[in-house]
Amino acid sequence: xxxxxxxxxxINPLAGLGGSVALKGSDGVAAEAMARGAEPxxxxxxxxxxxxxxxxxxxxxxxxxxxxxxxxxxxxxxFNHQVAYxxxxxxxxxxxxxAVRAIQAxxxxxxxxxxxxxxxxxxxxVVDETLPVLGVPAGVKIHxxxxxxxxxxxxxxxxxxxxxxxxxxxxxxxxxxxxxxFRQGTVKARRFGEMLVPAEPRYIQAVKMGGKEVDELxxxxxxxxxxxxxxxxxxxMGSGSTVAAVMQELGLANTLLGxxxxxxxxxxxSDLTASELLExxxxxxxxxxxxxxxxxxxxxxxxxxxxxxxxxxxxGKENIIILATKTKxxxxxxxxxxxxxxxxxxxxxxxxYYKVVTGYRDYVMYQVANPDLVSR
Numbered sequence: 001x002x003x004x005x006x007x008x009x010x011i012n013p014l015a016g017l018g019g020s021v022a023l024k025g026s027d028g029v030a031a032e033a034m035a036r037g038a039e040p041x042x043x044x045x046x047x048x049x050x051x052x053x054x055x056x057x058x059x060x061x062x063x064x065x066x067x068x069x070x071x072x073x074x075x076x077x078x079f080n081h082q083v084a085y086x087x088x089x090x091x092x093x094x095x096x097x098x099a100v101r102a103i104q105a106x107x108x109x110x111x112x113x114x115x116x117x118x119x120x121x122x123x124x125x126v127v128d129e130t131l132p133v134l135g136v137p138a139g140v141k142i143h144x145x146x147x148x149x150x151x152x153x154x155x156x157x158x159x160x161x162x163x164x165x166x167x168x169x170x171x172x173x174x175x176x177x178x179x180x181x182f183r184q185g186t187v188k189a190r191r192f193g194e195m196l197v198p199a200e201p202r203y204i205q206a207v208k209m210g211g212k213e214v215d216e217l218x219x220x221x222x223x224x225x226x227x228x229x230x231x232x233x234x235x236x237m238g239s240g241s242t243v244a245a246v247m248q249e250l251g252l253a254n255t256l257l258g259x260x261x262x263x264x265x266x267x268x269x270s271d272l273t274a275s276e277l278l279e280x281x282x283x284x285x286x287x288x289x290x291x292x293x294x295x296x297x298x299x300x301x302x303x304x305x306x307x308x309x310x311x312x313x314x315x316g317k318e319n320i321i322i323l324a325t326k327t328k329x330x331x332x333x334x335x336x337x338x339x340x341x342x343x344x345x346x347x348x349x350x351x352x353y354y355k356v357v358t359g360y361r362d363y364v365m366y367q368v369a370n371p372d373l374v375s376r
């Protein structure tokens with residue numbers, strides 16, 4: 001690395017426009033968002049990140065794009081900068097990708113960008129896989145693991161680099177949701193690939209590398225994973241806040257302390273009784289989504305007695321999906337998850353190791369046991 005840190009900077013000026021006006025994103029609806037009174041804020045978010053390194057201005061050169069894509073913020077904060085790409089007044093995805101190409105060609109040590117998951121996708125499509133990138137969260141959807149937890153956190157990562165700290169690199173998932181489908185009530189999350197990001201768990205949103213979890217982000221990742229699996233089967237949604245996060249991501253009403261039923265990502269039954277569940281799922285392929293009671297570890301038999309032994313047998317052990325954050329699992333200090341269905345034979349049958357969903361395509365193998373085995 002040269003004595004001057006060459007920082008690539010790109011802003012998606014349209015990022016986040018749809019959020020404040022209830023458009024659930026900005027992809028393809030920027031004009032409508034502006035008509036509804038939305039104001040661009042991505043440049044403010046990028047400025048918050050760069051303000052952290054203002055004391056290092058003599059050590060940094062920004063390589064950026066013209067106007068609202070970065071140049072204006074560089075001028076505002078007084079950074080030495082070079083414009084590597086001249087954009088149109090009204091930018092689009094192609095401008096982001098062309099700017100990345102030009103900035104890469106100029107030679108940078110890190111690419112900093114402000115946007116959402118759509119911006120991350122655009123950058124992933126063209127960025128050199130060896131170039132570290134870091135996102136400043138400015139969009140409506142921030143599921144990708146390539147962002148700082150906040151704009152200030154993104155700036156802190158760059159400060160560590162400028163201070164000469166040893167900052168490792170890891171890969172972060174690039175994810176996005178189909179906004180058109182989302183506005184029609186369907187959530188389709190998809191993983192597009194990985195980009196190289198600084199491995200600083202204090203500041204980076206990524207949750208798959210053992211860093212400190214941020215509940216909202218982890219629950220969003222877990223929800224995206226479950227929703228991606230939803231095909232033709234019925235999904236029995238158990239009680240608890242982790243399952244509720246899936247319902248929230250789907251935009252469906254949820255019975256926090258009850259059991260709901262979903263078909264084709266639509267609600268077909270709320271707060272159902274044991275007999276109603278049996279009737280509605282009879283002779284149907286089903287999956288059961290449950291979580292644990294924090295601190296106790298019960299997944300069956302506490303707060304979800306509507307899930308009768310007859311229903312669980314009909315669903316089958318292989319169709320039980322257990323959700324939990326790693327923080328909740330660690331709090332058990334190695335104790336197993338507990339099944340207490342009221343049917344000792346069923347409890348014994350359900351024992352074993354399960355893949356517990358702890359994030360988007362992220363699992364932990366964890367033991368499930370019945371009360372008798374736990375007490376021995």
